[in-house]
Amino acid sequence: MAQFIDNLVPDLMAVLSSHQPLFRRWPEQLSIRGFVHSAFNNLPLPGDRGRGTPWCSVAGKFDSGGQQYLAALVCRAEKSNALGQIEIKHPGQWVDVLRVRRVHRES
Numbered sequence: 757m758a759q760f761i762d763n764l765v766p767d768l769m770a771v772l773s774s775h776q777p778l779f780r781r782w783p784e785q786l787s788i789r790g791f792v793h794s795a796f797n798n799l800p801l802p803g804d805r806g807r808g809t810p811w812c813s814v815a816g817k818f819d820s821g822g823q824q825y826l827a828a829l830v831c832r833a834e835k836s837n838a839l840g841q842i843e844i845k846h847p848g849q850w851v852d853v854l855r856v857r858r859v860h861r862e863s
Contacts, residue, residue, distance in 0.1 A: 762822040763820035764827055785826060789818050795828035796841050807840040816844020829854075831843055 757777070761769040785791040795815040796805070803809045815828035824847075831854075833839075842853055 760820050764818045765854045791826045792843050799830050803844045807838050812839035814842045818847045
């Protein structure tokens with residue numbers, strides 16, 4: 757699982773492992789668009805599809821080991837924002853939408 761997650765967004769697994777997320781396997785989909793639509797319908801966000809809240813969802817395809825996969829994430833930011841639901845149109849867009857930034861804290 758860790759390799760898939762880090763192929764989605766580099767170093768994302770390090771973040772997820774500290775938050776104990778839920779992972780669900782979805783039934784196989786006939787199309788990318790159908791998956792995105794299904795994910796957004798089955799992962800409802802508060803308000804106007806998450807806009808104006810700290811919540812957002814991201815869904816689309818990514819590549820791992822020469823194969824294509826589909827993924828959907830629900831994320832919570834520190835503050836309210838205007839993100840809402842974000843459809844990934846091509847695999848490289850994941851790193852435009854999500855980034856992991858290392859923060860060094862003094863002990």
